[in-house]
Every structure is written in structure tokens, then in C-alpha cells.
Amino acid sequence: IFLTQKRQGYRILDVSDPSVPVQIAQFSFSDDARKLLVQDDLLFCIDEGNRINIVNISDVNHPVPVSEITLPFMTVFDLYYENRILYVIEGTIRGVRMYDLRIPATPVFLNDFNYPSCRSFVKNGDYGYLAASWYLLVLEMSNPSNPQLITTINTHGSDIEEMAIEDDFLFLTKYRGGLEVYSLANPEAPVLTGYHRAFWSTGLEINAPYAYVADGASMRIFDCSEALVANDVEGESPTPVSFTIENLYPNPFNSTLTIHLSLPTSSSVTISLINSLGQEMSAVERSWSAGEHLFTLNADIFPSGIYFVRVDAVNETRIQKAILLR
Numbered sequence: 001i002f003l004t005q006k007r008q009g010y011r012i013l014d015v016s017d018p019s020v021p022v023q024i025a026q027f028s029f030s031d032d033a034r035k036l037l038v039q040d041d042l043l044f045c046i047d048e049g050n051r052i053n054i055v056n057i058s059d060v061n062h063p064v065p066v067s068e069i070t071l072p073f074m075t076v077f078d079l080y081y082e083n084r085i086l087y088v089i090e091g092t093i094r095g096v097r098m099y100d101l102r103i104p105a106t107p108v109f110l111n112d113f114n115y116p117s118c119r120s121f122v123k124n125g126d127y128g129y130l131a132a133s134w135y136l137l138v139l140e141m142s143n144p145s146n147p148q149l150i151t152t153i154n155t156h157g158s159d160i161e162e163m164a165i166e167d168d169f170l171f172l173t174k175y176r177g178g179l180e181v182y183s184l185a186n187p188e189a190p191v192l193t194g195y196h197r198a199f200w201s202t203g204l205e206i207n208a209p210y211a212y213v214a215d216g217a218s219m220r221i222f223d224c225s226e227a228l229v230a231n232d233v234e235g236e237s238p239t240p241v242s243f244t245i246e247n248l249y250p251n252p253f254n255s256t257l258t259i260h261l262s263l264p265t266s267s268s269v270t271i272s273l274i275n276s277l278g279q280e281m282s283a284v285e286r287s288w289s290a291g292e293h294l295f296t297l298n299a300d301i302f303p304s305g306i307y308f309v310r311v312d313a314v315n316e317t318r319i320q321k322a323i324l325l326r
Contacts, residue, residue: 004033039081110145127187131160162204173201181227194227252323
């Protein structure tokens with residue numbers, strides 16, 4: 001068993017005899033340990049100094065610190081590691097940060113996928129699934145350094161807390177929303193196949209067909225057999241039904257503003273930034289297909305103030321307010 005314990009860092013316990021756990025290794029950090037991930041022959045531990053400590057545990061009796069990553073943000077919610085890529089899930093505006101750990105002693109930063117309020121992340125083949133508030137984002141990630149947003153699913157209601165994938169089914173818990181199960185037969189278009197009511201759902205473990213859900217001071221065990229039907233649910237990536245600016249983030253912003261919009265059909269798109277006097281400060285044109293799109297607007301040269309983002313597409317106009325703060 002691997003566990004974190006504040007100033008004592010992480011501890012490794014031998015529980016071959018469950019009645020008499022034996023500590024076989026311990027390592028302390030200069031700051032309190034608070035998040036732990038063990039995968040393959042590596043241990044990742046986030047401390048309160050906002051560092052990810054990377055430890056080689058190929059010999060659990062003699063763990064060896066390998067390197068550390070200092071993060072430029074303070075609200076890490078989750079870690080995910082696969083195929084020597086570390087995914088760091090951050091809860092304000094950075095979304096997912098990716099590091100290449102093919103050489104664990106020298107982590108290499110790859111890229112950020114910026115999206116606000118992210119809490120959990122899982123992968124299934126070339127696809128990533130990112131929880132941001134109550135939205136489920138589907139990402140194409142065959143190139144981890146350049147993830148592409150495919151679609152955004154509004155699960156409605158309360159925030160997604162944790163996610164897990166087993167046998168091409170995605171399980172997710174929602175605070176005040178219970179457990180939901182999605183088929184990933186078409187990985188670009190998850191289809192809801194099951195729902196179980198709970199009140200304060202947070203932690204999640206899967207041993208199909210059973211899901212173990214932390215629910216307040218209780219643990220609920222759900223039999224998901226009916227949701228795990230033959231995985232032949234097919235579907236096309238859902239097309240938005242209307243032209244919408246889904247989100248501007250961060251808002252207020254400092255220099256760059258990300259615009260998340262939905263198009264029901266292919267269209268030429270003009271994105272303009274307008275100041276409080278009604279003057280157009282910048283304008284960019286794009287041609288996009290139907291679906292979800294992200295655009296990053298750079299406002300480095302503009303002064304602080306109230307601005308309006310105007311988007312013209314499909315013969316319609318949408319406007320939202322943004323605040324630039326220096």
C-alpha cells in the first residue's frame with residue numbers, strides 16, 4: 001500500500017499479512033504531501049510546494065527519487081499517467097498540462113490544453129475525456145502534444161467529480177448527481193446507458209459490473225449490469241443545434257482570451273474585439289465545420305477595460321462581455 005501523510009511524505013506498507021502491516025519505506029518532502037499516483041514503476045507525489053516528486057519504485061524496498069516538476073499553478077485536482085506521458089489536471093484555467101517522461105530524470109513539457117474548472121481526466125486509446133464543471137470534453141489525443149477538442153457534452157446539473165474507464169464504458173460521479181455510465185463504442189460520441197441516484201458522490205472505484213461510490217459518510221455499491229449492455233451502441237458525434245458562444249475564459253483575462261463556440265453548420269466565422277466605445281480593436285476570419293471550436297484571442301497590446309467579443313457566423317451575431325485586467 002502507498003499512502004501520503006502530510007509532513008511524513010509518502011509511506012510504503014507491506015500488507016501481505018493484512019493483520020500486521022509493515023512499513024518498508026518512507027520518504028519526506030520539505031512541504032506536506034497531498035496527492036499520490038502509482039503507475040508502472042513510478043510514484044508521483046504532489047506536495048504543498050506545488051511540486052510533483054517523481055520516484056522510481058521498481059524496488060519498493062528502496063525507492064529512488066528521480067526528478068521533480070515545479071508547477072506554475074496551485075490547484076491540481078488529478079494526475080494521469082499512460083505510455084510515459086504524465087497528464088496534470090488543474091482546476092482554474094490551464095485544464096490539462098502534459099509532460100513527456102520517456103526519460104523520467106528529465107521531464108519535458110509538451111503543451112497545455114486550456115479549459116476552466118477541470119477536475120478529472122481519463123484516456124481510452126487515442127481519446128481523452130476531461131471533466132470541466134458539468135461538461136464532459138472529448139479530445140482526440142493521438143498526438144499528446146496537440147490535443148484536439150471533438151465535442152463537449154453537457155451532463156447538466158452538478159459538477160463531475162471523478163471518472164474511470166473499464167471495458168469501453170466511462171463511469172463518472174457527480175456531486176449531488178449520482179453515478180452515470182456512458183458507452184464508448186463510438187469514442188467520439190459517448191452515449192449515456194445508465195444512471196444511479198446518489199446524493200454526495202465523490203470517490204469512485206470500478207470492478208465491473210460493480211461500481212463503488214463514496215457518498216458522503218457512506219459507500220454505495222451499484223450493480224451496473226443493465227448499463228453494460230453489449231457495446232454496440234453506435235452514434236455520430238452530436239452536432240450543435242444552434243450557434244452559441246459557450247464560454248469565454250478566463251474572464252476577467254490578462255492577455256489571452258479563449259472563446260469556445262458551437263456551430264450547427266459549416267460557416268465562415270468572424271471574431272471581433274470591440275471596446276466600450278464601440279470601436280473594433282481586432283477582427284479575425286476563419287472557415288469552420290459544424291461542431292465545437294476553440295479560438296484564442298490575443299489582447300497584449302490593448303489597455304485594461306471592458307470589451308465585447310462579437311462573433312458573426314451562419315448569418316447571425318453573438319456578443320459577450322469580457323474584462324481585460326492588467
